[in-house]
Amino acid sequence: MASEITVIPNGSVTSPQGFTAGATYAGIRAYTPDKVDLGILFSEQPTTAAGTYSTNKILSPSVTVTKESVAGGVTRGVIVNSGCANCAVGDQGYTDAQEMASLAAGVLGVDPSTMAASSTGIIGVELPMGLIRNAIGNIEQSPDGGHDFARSILTTDTVTKEIAVSFSAGGKRVTLAGCAKGSGMIHPNMATMLSYLTTDAQVDAAFLQETLGVVVDSTFNMIDIDGDSSTNDTVLLLANGASGVTLSKGTPEGDTFTAALLEVCTHLAREMVRDGEGATKLIEVTVEGAESVSDARLAARSVASSILVKTAIHGNDPNWGRIIMALGKSGAEMVEKNIGLYINDICIMESGLPIPVFRESLIASMQGTEVRILAKLNIGSGAATGWGCNMSEEFVTFNSAYTT
């Protein structure tokens, strides 16, 4: 019998045992009170690590350093800067990412190859290494530092995204936690984002990587803010075993771990979209009855990322023809006369034919902060859910002057 998964109030990435974190203001981003832009997440014991990364052909060397650390088999933690993506700066980018990891390793007293590194921010300018060298000593590692770390990775986000859950296994308590940042350049296929996940379970590397891949495909890879994909996307999961619980594939406890990871990543993915640049509404798109799960994902992603759907929902405009258009252009198999369509549980179309809907009640239902779209393709059993956000005038204003 699977154990119940409980959300820990005010949880953070240091909720699991044996993790510390801290952050400081290095001066990489423009100063405002309480701003932090350089953070470290650290495990007191060596961890097993798993990661998924951007598929963009132009990749930040910080991602490369993280991949190398994870491939090395022993990861102790990650250092993250916001404000500068450390991307498209030639060979200097790799040198700087390595030095950043080494600086963190130095203050933590561990081998440099065990530290991962991430960067997020403007592309095409070099990391201000002088500032980072000056600031590295100011980071105080603490078992309560998870919230500060979560703040240090933000760029245009307006709020942190954090969650921790726990479940019992073998009479002990396992904790799993995560934080994430958005909130632009976000589109499926490694949604443009950073997320750090921690657990005090002991998990072998193969199971950890496999279960992370499965969960990311149905969470972070199913969200869209602006259709663009960044050069720096990273999801990093660290398992340090401090709980004394070992989890394996194919066991009830292993399955509970996967369920907990799905819960954590779903929460972070949804919160990331909800905090999309200029966004005020979360759009949840569910596709059922597709020929396959991959078809359902294609269709849900197509609707959740359609600019014309996003702008219509911004205006509470039940222009469902755009949803049909986005389903049709997705590449997923469909038969028009089989399609059923719902907005907020109100049936708009059945068997491919529009239903005479009381338009005012439909518009009224769209005023809230979440809009749910359900498409029943009725040709198979594939199902998937994706998330997007409304596109507002503020999004355009904001993105017209990001560097100027």
Next chain:
Amino acid sequence: MASEITVIPNGSVTSPQGFTAGATYAGIRAYTPDKVDLGILFSEQPTTAAGTYSTNKILSPSVTVTKESVAGGVTRGVIVNSGCANCAVGDQGYTDAQEMASLAAGVLGVDPSTMAASSTGIIGVELPMGLIRNAIGNIEQSPDGGHDFARSILTTDTVTKEIAVSFSAGGKRVTLAGCAKGSGMIHPNMATMLSYLTTDAQVDAAFLQETLGVVVDSTFNMIDIDGDSSTNDTVLLLANGASGVTLSKGTPEGDTFTAALLEVCTHLAREMVRDGEGATKLIEVTVEGAESVSDARLAARSVASSILVKTAIHGNDPNWGRIIMALGKSGAEMVEKNIGLYINDICIMESGLPIPVFRESLIASMQGTEVRILAKLNIGSGAATGWGCNMSEEFVTFNSAYTT
């Protein structure tokens, strides 16, 4: 030696010999003075026709009727309504599209199967056939009716898009013309659009279809306004032979025809993007040195359709990291250290490294109504050009209230 291609001042789809056109206001769209929403383009002689169509799985039955007419081998013309897409309305859509073609055929005295039909506008409402039946008799066919026809196909467009060119072949004059409408749901892979092309050359069907496919791939399929793809896209090319000139594949005159078609479609594609919803700037993206032409097209389309590039250019923000991001996510092969990047001829990056650019002069160069981006991948010889437009706050406002 190829003949010179000359632009005809104030040309229209009735500039080629033997074509007539006309339009009327049927009441499908909201009334404003001078508005027309139902048009007919007609050839006095049977034509050879070629077409390219939307690849959306949800297709307007009007497109189906057009495909059937073209497949029939004899097309006399096309009837077009704006305001209603005749899409997602079940079997009634096909019945109505057929009746629309029949009504036109009736007043023109030709076989119904020789008339194509197109619809553009809101998805999910039935064509108001009563209005169309009432209005059909009011359309006056005239050899000067091309401009009226061009107006009748518009939806959110602010101006008509029209051009006619001519060249000499065998001592005679061949004329080729076109009109088109945008200006939303526009993205490569049959850009969402309608375009009608006419010529008085005699061209066999195979060559006509082949050359249209080649030209559409490098013109209409290389533009983007909002990343969405419509259910009604149609490009229809009618060749009626009225000039007395027969053109064949592999001849100098045939090549001139292809060049003329490229000139006409490039003009219409660019004008369509320039008139994109809320757009004030044309963005021209050229990719050179790609591994293949298809890679160059992928990369150019990715940049031209990136929301973050579109919004940055809207604000005259030289945030070229977003261009690099969009190149990298395109799927095209590239090697970072080989990339050169230019905005309006100003070199931003060479050998993958940023050039110290005088930022103010770069911003100044972006104030105009056209912004040119050139990416040199330097790994092969594939080249392509794509077009997009800036994304403005007006675009969002407009698309938040399209049906309400």
